[in-house]
Amino acid sequence: MPDSILPLSLESVTYEARGQRLIDRLSLVFGAGPRSVVLGPNGAGKSLLLRLCHGLLRPTSGRVAWACPGAGAARHQAMAFQRPVLLRRSALANVAYPLALRGVARRRRKELALAALERAGLAELAQRPARVLSGGEQQRLALARAWVQAPQVLFLDEPTANLDPGATRRIEALIDGFHQNGTKIVMTTHDLGQARRLADEVLFLHRGRLVEHAAAGTFFDRPQSREAAAFLNGDLLW
Amino acid sequence: MIEFGQAFAAAFHLIASLDAGLVEIVALSLRISLSAVALAALVGLPLGAAVALYRFPGRLAVAALLNAFMGLPPVVVGLIVYLLLSRSGPLGVLGLLFTPGAMIVAQWLLVTPIVAALALQTVADLHTEYDEQLRSLGATPGRALWTLLWDGRLSLVTAVLAGFGRASAEVGAVMIVGGNINHVTRVMTTAIALETSKGDLALALGLGLILICLALAINFTAMAVRDLARVRHA
Numbered sequence: 001m002p003d004s005i006l007p008l009s010l011e012s013v014t015y016e017a018r019g020q021r022l023i024d025r026l027s028l029v030f031g032a033g034p035r036s037v038v039l040g041p042n043g044a045g046k047s048l049l050l051r052l053c054h055g056l057l058r059p060t061s062g063r064v065a066w067a068c069p070g071a072g073a074a075r076h077q078a079m080a081f082q083r084p085v086l087l088r089r090s091a092l093a094n095v096a097y098p099l100a101l102r103g104v105a106r107r108r109r110k111e112l113a114l115a116a117l118e119r120a121g122l123a124e125l126a127q128r129p130a131r132v133l134s135g136g137e138q139q140r141l142a143l144a145r146a147w148v149q150a151p152q153v154l155f156l157d158e159p160t161a162n163l164d165p166g167a168t169r170r171i172e173a174l175i176d177g178f179h180q181n182g183t184k185i186v187m188t189t190h191d192l193g194q195a196r197r198l199a200d201e202v203l204f205l206h207r208g209r210l211v212e213h214a215a216a217g218t219f220f221d222r223p224q225s226r227e228a229a230a231f232l233n234g235d236l237l238w
Numbered sequence: 239m240i241e242f243g244q245a246f247a248a249a250f251h252l253i254a255s256l257d258a259g260l261v262e263i264v265a266l267s268l269r270i271s272l273s274a275v276a277l278a279a280l281v282g283l284p285l286g287a288a289v290a291l292y293r294f295p296g297r298l299a300v301a302a303l304l305n306a307f308m309g310l311p312p313v314v315v316g317l318i319v320y321l322l323l324s325r326s327g328p329l330g331v332l333g334l335l336f337t338p339g340a341m342i343v344a345q346w347l348l349v350t351p352i353v354a355a356l357a358l359q360t361v362a363d364l365h366t367e368y369d370e371q372l373r374s375l376g377a378t379p380g381r382a383l384w385t386l387l388w389d390g391r392l393s394l395v396t397a398v399l400a401g402f403g404r405a406s407a408e409v410g411a412v413m414i415v416g417g418n419i420n421h422v423t424r425v426m427t428t429a430i431a432l433e434t435s436k437g438d439l440a441l442a443l444g445l446g447l448i449l450i451c452l453a454l455a456i457n458f459t460a461m462a463v464r465d466l467a468r469v470r471h472a
């Protein structure tokens with residue numbers, strides 16, 4: 001096991017686009033262990049937060065810092081997007097791709113990729129073109145691809161949006177597999193049921209600001225802020 | 239009208255009997271155009287992808303230039319290559335003028351912008367979709383270029399076919415730099431021009447029919463590839 005890249009600290013991170021402040025002076029620390037779920041209404045900045053953490057976006061000001069300095073942290077992270085972006089190749093080739101990027105030998109790549117597909121329940125679809133798979137299968141494939149990267153941190157951006165309950169359950173089981181394996185989970189969702197099922201701690205965002213950061217039990221039972229209470233009540237927030 | 243009918247009959251006969259003169263011309267045409275297109279693909283595909291992917295000064299100008307050069311007049315390309323390759327030109331020492339080599343160069347210049355501009359469009363579209371995912375996976379920009387070219391392969395095949403259509407149909411450039419020398423640089427298009435002016439309509443028509451079939455074959459192939467892309471990649 002390489003040195004941990006966690007904790008991840010955000011120091012007064014601000015992100016602006018077209019003159020609008022979308023993330024507003026966010027400071028927080030993600031430590032190893034608890035599954036962190038980012039909640040908030042649409043447009044609260046949940047996806048942006050994940051992209052800033054993962055390094056896909058650069059903060060306008062402030063700092064995103066991993067425990068290990070420099071670029072070394074990048075290769076220990078993976079991300080699953082709301083709409084998985086699969087390469088126009090077979091399912092197997094999709095999972096093997098990040099291994100090729102890491103210089104893993106061809107035969108070993110195939111072994112690891114097949115094992116990951118097996119784990120995701122996709123072994124029989126290994127040779128199928130990835131893009132003709134169903135939505136749930138595509139997301140599982142994306143998670144199999146993340147699995148072979150053996151990430152210390154896995155970011156998931158609404159991984160089960162638009163999926164039916166059966167597919168959602170399988171995705172959640174895979175996410176749990178990552179957690180059991182010691183991967184730090186940071187995910188967004190606007191499915192409160194899912195948040196209750198998966199969250200160890202909750203970060204509640206509203207209009208680009210971190211309104212609450214609490215253990216899941218505390219958050220769901222005794223939200224401290226008016227916004228979070230309204231959100232949990234099912235009131236419309238904007 | 240009778241003469242027209244006779245010419246057609248003679249043309250079919252030439253094709254059906256695999257007339258040696260006709261086969262020689264068709265073979266040379268294919269050799270030249272396929273070589274030119276292969277070279278154009280080798281340069282044009284990475285070039286188009288690089289312009290789509292990388293941000294560098296003058297990038298927009300290069301993109302505009304590639305698009306503009308898609309419609310380069312073949313005679314002008316022929317003239318420029320002629321000037322470069324003529325005895326007194328900068329590349330005269332190569333002794334390429336009036337050889338198939340010169341014709342390949344001319345068609346290569348003609349086709350490269352077409353392949354590059356179409357590749358640019360394809361790769362730019364793919365890049366919009368793939369960018370975050372590839373960066374997340376840790377692909378370097380160089381690696382991303384090859385990934386996008388490979389994933390765009392079915393669209394890029396049609397780009398290359400478009401280039402081949404252009405190369406096989408043009409007459410101006412190969413006429414100027416090849417000289418239409420019998421058995422040496424005579425290709426389908428230049429032969430048609432010559433035989434028509436000489437009044438040998440049978441050979442001209444025979445070659446014309448083959449050219450049209452070639453164009454049809456290219457288009458059917460392109461359509462088939464597009465269908466395949468739809469089925470495989472949704």
